[in-house]
Amino acid sequence: MTTGFVDEPRLAGLMAREIGRRALSRLGALFRHPLPFAGGAPLPAAMLHDLRRGDPSIARGFYVGHVWLAGQLVELNGRSPFALKDEARPWRAELHGFGWLRHFARAGDALSCEHARSLVGDWLRLGRRQRTALAYEHEIAAGRVLAWIAHAPTILSGADAAFAERFARGLAAETRHLRRMAGSAPAGMARLRVRIALVAAGLVQPGAANAVRQAARVLGEELDAQVHADGGHVSRNPAAVSQILAELVPLRALFDERGVPAPRAVFGAVDRMLPALRFFRHGDGSLALFNGAGAPDHHLSAALLAHDETLGEPISQMRQSGYHRLAAGRTVMLADTGVPPAPDVSHDAHAGTLALEFSSGGRRFVVNCGAPVRIEGGWRRLSRTTAAHSTLTLNDQSSSRFSRSEAVDRFLGGPLLPGPTRVPVNREESHEGQVLTAAHDGYRQPFGFVHERQLFLSRDGRRIEGIDRLFQAAGRPHRMACDEPMGTLRFHLHPDVEVETAGEGLRLVHGEEVWWFFSDGAPQLEESIFFADAAGPRRTRQIVLPLDCLDRTDLNWRFERQA
Known part of the structure; x- marks a missing residue:
């Protein structure tokens, strides 16, 4: 498969910079396992508080050999977890980052402290050839230093002087390595x-x-x-x-x-x-x-x-970040109104320009599919597409692009290649409510269209109205020439929303909140996937509206809360 360098010169630039960064990192890796100090190293003189809440059941899982990390359960079968080489990369990354020490700290009993100390001791005893290169990637190594500092009281509770000195030397060595590698x-x-x-x-x-x-x-x-x-x-x-x-x-x-x-x-x-x-x-x-x-x-x-x-009340817009928030009554609506981030920081970014979400009374109704807990494989790429967001797609193509090469994605981490270059936004308020209008040009190059979305939230928060329009971009004749609907408007529903067809609309129920959906034409209900659940992907539904761009270029729709 082509790398896409011809179509996207920025990929070549990213590749060159990444090759240089890795070369610099490899130079530092020559000293990846420095010898400890000849003398003693001081123990941490203070503690860094970990605000993330631990789960004692995960600590018990380590004890019985069932280790749950990064959304994956791994059976140890009597082996040290650090000896495992073939498990999924996210699992191994979380293991070597040691953030899981918070689960032992949360348990807090003497046995948990002893087990945490034993696991840290296992890692410290590893020979220089036994320590995986993944453990010394920058973010993982930094996480390990932070976790060891934060949970030193748990690790050292009941420890003898020999272990305390070994731990202090290990922490000092990890810090020296991190300082040496920081530039890359x-x-x-x-x-x-x-x-x-x-x-x-x-x-x-x-x-x-x-x-x-x-x-x-x-x-x-x-x-x-x-x-x-x-x-x-x-x-x-x-x-x-x-x-x-x-x-x-x-x-x-x-x-x-x-x-x-x-x-x-x-x-x-x-x-x-x-x-x-x-x-x-x-x-x-x-x-x-x-x-x-x-x-x-x-x-x-x-x-x-x-x-x-x-x-105070949350701010209503984040101008530099490119987001807007409309809130009234019990209703909150959030919209992505920004251009994609720069490619070198876009590894987790999604092609969701103009996507929206809304909740009512603490219940989420319309969502985007979100990022999966296990950030690997096909689920990750699918979750990043425009079709996984509550917005309009053209010809099942995303408004921002991805590399067409899996090899390039693996090397660069899956950067998002910007589609939209401009997202003009206008926001107004009146005695009736709030109006947000935004547009993006992500479909200008392939299809000659600009997508505009207008959102209205009534002053009492009981009504959301929207119009999605396609405008022919100036100076570009549109290139679509087929009889099938080329546009698809999607509203992904939270998995806890119950939805049914009722008359000319759809009735949506989530707890005590009931909303109705109406639109031009007949809305269809289709299967969808909600990725953003700690237990893994969940089945859900989506509202789908086809848009035949040869017949019309706008869709009107609305959500109304039941009295």
Whole structure:
């Protein structure tokens, strides 16, 4: 299959930069297993609080040999988990990142502490040839350092002096490796997490003031580069906001505990991102499913928002990140109104421009399919297509493009190749309600059309109206010439929504909330998949409206809440 370099020169540039980055990383890998200090290494002098809630049942699973990580259950059958080489990459990545130590900390009993210590000891005893290269990828190595610092009390509870010294040396060696490799970290979350881990490691090491100042300065620069003024992340992933906050909020507290002034960029990023997190939340606490967001972590969101001192209503738009929020009464509607992120930070981005979600009374009704828990294989690519979003597709083609080569995707991580280059937006309010109008040109190149979507939310929140239109792009005759419907408008329903045809419309029921759907023409109900569930993909339904572009170029539709 062609790599697509002829059609997309940016792929060639991405490939060249990635080859250079990997070459630099391999140079650092020559020293991947440094010898420990000749003398002793200090134990962490402070703790980094882990805001993610642990599950003691997962810790018990380790004990009996049933290990649940990254949405996959693996039977150990008496083997060390670190000896496994053939399991799925996401499972192994989570294993070597050690974030699962929070489950042992949550259990808190002496047996759990002993088992956690035993697992860390197994890893420390691995020979240099036995440690998989995956464990030293930047984001995984940074996660391991952060987890060891955060859960040192659990690991060291009841430990003898020999283990404590071995653990301290191991942590120091991992930190040195991370510092040496920091310059070759990939753009985006991996680079940011490395910088956070280096600051945290410096803060808990006695007498590391100079190292902390330097690491904090670089972290501040990275935060300024990656966190927009509106609090969104450059990846445009709502889940990235909570992931970054989950490490920045404890880091800010650690600065205070150690009596070290935190850089202004850390405070600024936290203060911007907490309102952004509130912006993306539906009434049930779940984050909107745009650009890589998946199964919700309600406890983490609640723990983070406890630090939000604004305590006001969520903001209505995120201009730099490209999102709008319309809320009235019990109804919340969120829309993606931005261009795709830059290709080098788009590995989790979706082709969902102009997609919407809405919830009512804490019940989600219209959603996007979201990102699967297991981020590998065909499910991941399917979840990123425009058809997996509540918006309009043309000719079953996505509004943004992907590489046509699986080999390129594996090497580059599956970047999104931008389709829309402009998304003009207009928002108005009147005594009747809020009107949001946006358009994108992602279908201009292949089909000669611009897609415009107009959304209206009544002042009482009881009515949502929409119009999806196709306009012929200036100077481009449209290239569609077939008798079949070329356009398809989709509204994916949350799996807990019960839907039935009733008269000329559809009746949607979720708990005590009842809504009706009406549209031009007869809406069809089809099967769909909801990926964003911790237990795995769930079957659901979608409302489908065909649009024959040779016959008409607009569709009117509305949702009304039952009195």
